[in-house]
Amino acid sequence: MHKFGPLLADSYVMMVVGCEIHKYREIMNTEVKAGKFKTLDLLHHFTSGLKALYSTMAYDGIELVRVNCGGAGFSAWSFLPQIYYDYSPVPVYEGDNTVMS
Helix, strand or coil: CCCCHHHHHHHHHHHHHHHHHHHHHHHHHHHHHCCCCHHHHHHHHHHHHHHHHHHHHHHHHHHHHHHHCHHHHCCHHHCHHHHHHHHCCHHHCCCCHHHHC
8 A cells, every 4th residue: 555555546546637637627618609719728737747647647647557566577478567657758749748737
């Protein structure tokens, strides 16, 4: 629990924030249809920052799980090396996340 509990807690926080962002997206869609773009700008800023934060948190979490599984974390049977390999470019798709943060 010491290692994996915080990851579980982070995922719940991400889920709650995602639900709130979805509510704002619905408001934004209504406003955009009316020709207003204030919420679009605000939502863009929030989601850009969240992308930087969440992609780094997920990448670090995947590495933590992989390393803490010992040899199984390095075995192809666990599929963890493939998840790590597939996800590793996500935090840097748009450049260093420090700028996005």
